[in-house]
Amino acid sequence: MSEATVLHLDQVSRIHGEGATEVHALRSVGFRARAGELVAVMGPSGSGKSTLLTLAGGLDSPTSGAVYVEGTDLSGLGNAGRARMRRTSIGYVFQDFNLIPALTAAENVALPRELDGERSAAARRLARAALAEVGIEDLADRFPDEMSGGQQQRVAIARAIVGDRRLILADEPTGALDTTTGEEILKLLRSRCDAGAAGVLVTHEARHAAWADRVVFLRDGVVVDETGADEVETLVESGHPA
C-alpha cells in the first residue's frame, strides 16, 4: 500500500507553440511519485519544472504520452472529469497562495468540497479538520488580508489536503516566505506525505530538497539525474549538481 504509485508520467512530452516558435518544454519524461513519498523537482529556469507540475495537476495536457493519477489517465477524462479529479484527488500549492480574498480561511478550504456538491456544514467540518492539521484552526474565520504570509500558506496547504487528497503538488511554496516560515511549510508537506500522500515539490533551493525522499533534476525538458534518499544529504551539503 505505501508503495502505490499515485502519480505516473509515462513518456510525457509537451511542446508549446508551432514552427519557428516551438518550445519543447518536456521531452519523453518518465516520472513517478508514490504514496508516502515527497519528490523534489529541481533544475534551471526554463527546464520544465512548472510544466511538469501543471501536467501532473491536469491543468494542461501533454502533446504525447500519458499522465496517470491514482491509475486514471487524465487525458481520457475530458475537461469536466479533470476538474473533478482536481477537486477530489489533487491539491495544488502556489508560491503566491492564491486564496480568494473575499472568503474566510475556512471558506477558502471548504470551497473545493462545496464545488463538488458536498453540503455546506459537512464541507466546513472537513475544512476545520484540515486547518487543525496545519495548526491554525483558531484562524478559521479570518480573511486572507488579516493573516501573515506563512498563515496564508498554511490555509493554502489545508485547501490542498482537505478531504484527504492523495496528491499534493507544490510550486515553490516557500518562495514568498522567510526562511523559518518556509521550513515550517515544508515540514507540513513532509508530514502529509508521511501520512500517506504523494508530494511533488518544485524548488530552486537545494536545502529544501532535504525534506524530500528523492530529487529529480530537469534540464531542457529532460530528466538528467535522480538522487535517492541517501544522497539527498550530500546534495544539500555540496549544492546543486546539475
Ligand SMILES: Nc1ncnc2c1ncn2[C@@H]1O[C@H](COP(=O)(O)OP(=O)(O)OP(=O)(O)O)[C@@H](O)[C@H]1O
Ligand atoms: N504557455 C507557454 N507558451 C510557450 N512557451 C511556454 C509556455 N509555458 C512554458 N513555456 C516554455 O517552456 C519551457 C519550460 O517552462 P517552465 O515554466 O516549465 O520552466 P521552469 O523550469 O518551471 O522555469 P522557472 O524555474 O523559471 O519557473 C520554457 O522555455 C518556457 O519558456
